[in-house]
Amino acid sequence: MHALEDVLDLIPSHSRADAWLVLEQEAADIDLIISTIAFDDSRMVDFLQAVKADAEFSHIPFLCARVLPSILADHLVAHMRRVCTGLGAVDLIDVANLPREKANSVFRTAVDACLAKH
Numbered sequence: 813m814h815a816l817e818d819v820l821d822l823i824p825s826h827s828r829a830d831a832w833l834v835l836e837q838e839a840a841d842i843d844l845i846i847s848t849i850a851f852d853d854s855r856m857v858d859f860l861q862a863v864k865a866d867a868e869f870s871h872i873p874f875l876c877a878r879v880l881p882s883i884l885a886d887h888l889v890a891h892m893r894r895v896c897t898g899l900g901a902v903d904l905i906d907v908a909n910l911p912r913e914k915a916n917s918v919f920r921t922a923v924d925a926c927l928a929k930h
Contacts, residue, residue: 864900
């Protein structure tokens with residue numbers, strides 16, 4: 813996410829409660845939600861479901877990501893991608909195993925694509 817700090821106004825949230833508060837207070841100004849697999853003790857999918865189930869927030873594009881190496885096998889990340897997109901996420905991008913420069917480029921390209929559609 814550090815690759816985006818120079819081009820986006822980021823509002824970091826580390827728990828679902830904090831993120832929900834940001835949504836309630838700033839919804840009109842939010843163009844994209846980015847969540848990592850590790851969000852709030854690995855509750856990214858729960859948060860995604862809650863956002864997409866709420867009519868006030870469901871229009872906001874939601875991008876999921878794995879940015880840190882984890883114990884998840886690649887085939888499980890691929891399965892999570894299908895789950896996330898099935899729940900309304902734009903995509904789940906997996907940059908955890910890429911070299912830093914490539915990861916930054918892939919992540920930024922995904923974010924730019926989301927913002928271009930919004």
